[in-house]
Structure formats: structure tokens, C-alpha cells
Amino acid sequence: MAEKKETKSNAATSKSEDNSGIGVVDALRIIAGLLLINCIASYFVTGDSITWNYRPWWIRPKVLAARLRSPVILADGDLFHYDGRNESLPIYLALNGTIYDVTAGRRIYAPGGPYNKFAGRDATRAYITGCFKEDSIADYRGAEWTFVPTDVPHFMDKFDEDLSETKRDYRYEMVGQALEEVDKTIAHWAKVFRGETGKDYFEVGYVQRNPGLMAMLPIRPLCAAAEKKRPKPKFDKTAKYRRAERAEQARRQQLEYAKLTNPALSEEAERAAAAGNEGHDEI
Numbered sequence: 427m428a429e430k431k432e433t434k435s436n437a438a439t440s441k442s443e444d445n446s447g448i449g450v451v452d453a454l455r456i457i458a459g460l461l462l463i464n465c466i467a468s469y470f471v472t473g474d475s476i477t478w479n480y481r482p483w484w485i486r487p488k489v490l491a492a493r494l495r496s497p498v499i500l501a502d503g504d505l506f507h508y509d510g511r512n513e514s515l516p517i518y519l520a521l522n523g524t525i526y527d528v529t530a531g532r533r534i535y536a537p538g539g540p541y542n543k544f545a546g547r548d549a550t551r552a553y554i555t556g557c558f559k560e561d562s563i564a565d566y567r568g569a570e571w572t573f574v575p576t577d578v579p580h581f582m583d584k585f586d587e588d589l590s591e592t593k594r595d596y597r598y599e600m601v602g603q604a605l606e607e608v609d610k611t612i613a614h615w616a617k618v619f620r621g622e623t624g625k626d627y628f629e630v631g632y633v634q635r636n637p638g639l640m641a642m643l644p645i646r647p648l649c650a651a652a653e654k655k656r657p658k659p660k661f662d663k664t665a666k667y668r669r670a671e672r673a674e675q676a677r678r679q680q681l682e683y684a685k686l687t688n689p690a691l692s693e694e695a696e697r698a699a700a701a702g703n704e705g706h707d708e709i
């Protein structure tokens with residue numbers, strides 16, 4: 427049985443050795459045919475993509491071309507030339523210091539378009555606060571207050587020492603979450619401008635600036651519109667949650683202690699803890 431198999435595979439090998447050109451070409455034909463069918467199927471299903479909407483940078487000609495060129499390095503002042511007014515230039519915008527080509531969105535970014543304020547400049551702060559007019563600047567320090575509930579006092583209005591411990595913890599928790607929200611917002615728009623959400627935009631370079639210079643300027647207060655749409659107070663909810671968390675922790679510790687001191691009691695203690703948990707859910 428095994429011998430027979432061996433001779434068969436030997437025969438196959440020698441056959442493909444004899445006229446290997448045809449074997450390989452046939453295989454390539456089959457693969458190419460399958461790929462073609464796959465592409466056609468994708469085109470019919472998605473409507474416009476032959477790769478099932480999978481669009482990594484290395485199959486995008488514009489991105490490949492941009493990567494082959496040296497990066498575009500512009501100062502903030504030079505970026506203004508690329509705001510869409512001069513139609514023989516591409517439209518650039520910058521986000522947190524990275525320059526993107528958004529010429530494919532000329533309708534949106536050219537003069538008269540709804541987001542012309544973003545073209546030809548780094549308006550990172552406005553992407554966070556939504557104040558397109560007054561916040562079309564790169565410096566987004568302090569913009570996290572857009573996402574901080576209104577019952578959190580500003581560091582300038584109330585020092586840590588002026589606050590109770592719970593209020594202090596609450597402030598740090600809320601500001602921490604707001605800073606995460608800022609990073610997420612910037613990351614989201616960066617994804618859009620890299621073309622990862624389907625737009626034909628791509629990264630081309632970076633803004634040349636002195637970060638130390640920006641850090642020396644005073645932190646800008648939140649624009650009025652962003653101040654107005656800050657989240658509702660959350661302290662009561664948060665404090666309740668903290669209290670429940672502490673009670674839960676105490677229950678767990680009691681249970682552990684009961685198990686350690688008297689194993690026979692552990693079942694009883696577990697039942698008691700479960701009962702306690704039910705009560706806890708109502709908080």
C-alpha cells in the first residue's frame with residue numbers, strides 16, 4: 427500500500443520535472459483565475475472595492491507615491507498656502523503636528539466649504555472643543571475641560587487643599603478620563619486623515635515648530651461653546667459608586683477572614699455575602 431503511494435508520487439514528481447513549465451503555468455492560471463473571481467465578487471458585493479474594502483496603504487497609489495517622496499515639512503506659516511485658495515496646490519491640513527493631504531475632500535475644505543477653517547493650518551484644538559472660529563490653533567492644552575463635568579472646579583479656582591478628599595479624587599478621576607477622551611478624539615481624526623475610514627486622504631509630512639515655544643504661552647481658557655456643553659455633574663453618582671465599592675470590598679474581606687478562621691463557616695459566609703450583594707445592587 428505504502429509502496430504504491432510512493433511510486434505514484436514519484437511518477438508525479440518526474441512528470442512535473444519533465445514539463446515543469448506547464449505545471450507551474452497551470453497553477454498560476456488557476457490562482458489568477460481565483461483571484462479575479464474573488465475581485466469580481468468583492469466588486470459586486472461592496473459596490474466599489476475589489477479587495478472587500480480592505481485598503482491598506484500599500485495598495486493605495488497616492489500613499490505609495492507620498493512615501494517615495496521625501497516628507498513635506500512646513501512651518502505653521504507656510505501651511506497657509508495649502509488652504510485650497512490656490513487651485514494648483516494640494517490642500518493640506520495638520521493635526522497635532524502631522525500634515526495630511528485632503529485634496530480629495532476639496533468640496534469640504536476649499537474656501538466656501540463647511541470645514542475650510544481646518545484647511546491650511548493645524549487646528550487641533552478646534553477638533554476637541556468644536557469652536558472652529560476661535561480655536562483654530564494647534565495648542566490643545568486645557569481643551570480636555572470640554573469633557574470634564576461642570577461640578578469639577580478648575581485648578582485655578584479651587585486648589586487641591588480647598589477640596590475634601592473625595593472631591594479631590596473625583597477631580598483627578600474626571601480630568602484623567604477627559605485627557606483620555608482628548609487622545610481618543612485626536613486619534614479618531616488622525617485615522618480619518620490617514621484614509622483608514624475610506625476617504626482618499628493620506629499623510630504627507632509634519633509641521634516644523636518649536637514645542638518649547640508653545641509650552642511657554644499661558645493655557646487658554648475653554649471657549650464659551652465648549653464650556654456650555656460640558657457634561658452634567660457626576661459627583662453624586664461617582665460618590666455612590668465609590669461607597670458601594672468600599673462596602674463590597676469590606677464584605678469580601680470578611681468572607682475571606684471567615685474562611686480562614688473557620689472552614690466550616692465558609693458556606694454560610696458565602697450565602698451571607700451573596701445576600702449582601704443583592705442588596706448592594708440596589709444602591
Ligand code: HEM
Nearest residue numbers: 528531533534540541544552553554555556557615618625
Ligand atoms: C467637535 C465638533 C465637530 C468636529 C471637530 C467636526 C469635524 C468634521 C470634519 C473634520 C469633517 C470632514 C470629514 C471629511 O473630510 O470627510 C466633518 C464632516 C461633517 N460634519 Fe462635522 N464636526 C463636528 C461637529 C459637527 C456637527 C455638530 C454637525 C452637524 C450639525 C456636523 C456635520 C458634519 C457633516 C454633515 C459633515 C459632512 C460634510 C460633507 O461631507 O460635506 N459636524 N466634520
Ligand SMILES: *[C@@H]1O[C@H](CO)[C@@H](O)[C@H](O)[C@H]1NC(C)=O
Nearest residue numbers: 507508511512513514515516
Ligand atoms: C499657486 O501656486 C503655484 C505653484 O506653487 C504658484 O506658482 C502660483 O504663483 C500660485 N498662485 C497664487 C495666486 O498664489
Ligand SMILES: *[C@@H]1O[C@H](CO)[C@@H](O)[C@H](O)[C@H]1NC(C)=O
Nearest residue numbers: 522523608609610612613637
Ligand atoms: C501630540 O503631539 C505631541 C507632541 O509630539 C505628543 O506628545 C502627543 O502624544 C500627541 N498627542 C496625540 C493624541 O497623539
